[in-house]
Amino acid sequence: MMRITGQMHKLPTLRNRKSSHIKAGLLALMACLLLAGCQGDNGSGASGTEGEGTTSELSRAAMAQEGEELFNANCSACHGLEAAGTNLGPTLIHRVYHPGHHPDASIHNAVKVGVRQHHWTFGNMAPVAGLKEPDVDNIICYVRRLQRENGIFEGNDFPTAC
Numbered sequence: 450m451m452r453i454t455g456q457m458h459k460l461p462t463l464r465n466r467k468s469s470h471i472k473a474g475l476l477a478l479m480a481c482l483l484l485a486g487c488q489g490d491n492g493s494g495a496s497g498t499e500g501e502g503t504t505s506e507l508s509r510a511a512m513a514q515e516g517e518e519l520f521n522a523n524c525s526a527c528h529g530l531e532a533a534g535t536n537l538g539p540t541l542i543h544r545v546y547h548p549g550h551h552p553d554a555s556i557h558n559a560v561k562v563g564v565r566q567h568h569w570t571f572g573n574m575a576p577v578a579g580l581k582e583p584d585v586d587n588i589i590c591y592v593r594r595l596q597r598e599n600g601i602f603e604g605n606d607f608p609t610a611c
């Protein structure tokens with residue numbers, strides 16, 4: 450049994466041995482809930498997100514599939530098939546585009562307003578017209594899937610559309 454009397458005021462300090470475990474557990478749980486919440490929000494009305502605010506494996510796969518077609522039609526001319534790069538644009542399967550460094554928002558931004566040359570020497574990227582936000586979310590799903598498959602990052606530690 451934990452002694453609670455007289456200890457309540459000490460609970461917030463992580464040095465308090467027994468409560469620190471509980472505290473760490475709670476923090477982890479809260480972080481999970483927060484992350485799950487973020488993922489849900491990211492879709493901003495995109496179809497394919499489940500009611501509870503998490504994206505199921507099934508809808509991720511469907512989004513990535515849709516994204517592959519959109520990517521091939523709108524991005525692959527420069528970024529290459531499977532985002533492997535061409536002489537007109539960089540591969541996106543690169544540590545530079547890890548979601549911790551280029552989060553989803555920067556991909557949305559790239560499509561919406563274009564990119565001024567800064568990482569490479571291919572020139573600028575012009576904005577890509579005709580894509581709605583959910584379309585870009587699907588493209589992001591596809592790119593993140595390729596990045597995961599190629600070991601750029603693992604798991605779901607980063608809030609991304611997928």
Ligand code: HEC
Pocket residue numbers: 520523524525526527528537538539551555556559560564565566567568569570571572573574575577580588
């Ligand atoms: C006409 C060629 C071209 C097309 C089409 C194109 N891009 Fe790019 N893109 C580039 C180039 C070149 C860069 C590199 C700019 C730099 O950092 O030097 C780039 C950079 C990016 C970046 C990095 C942004 C940043 O903040 O550094 C993202 C993300 C991206 N493109 C996504 C896309 C997506 C998604 C599509 C399709 C909807 C697309 N691009 C279509 C040429 C293109």
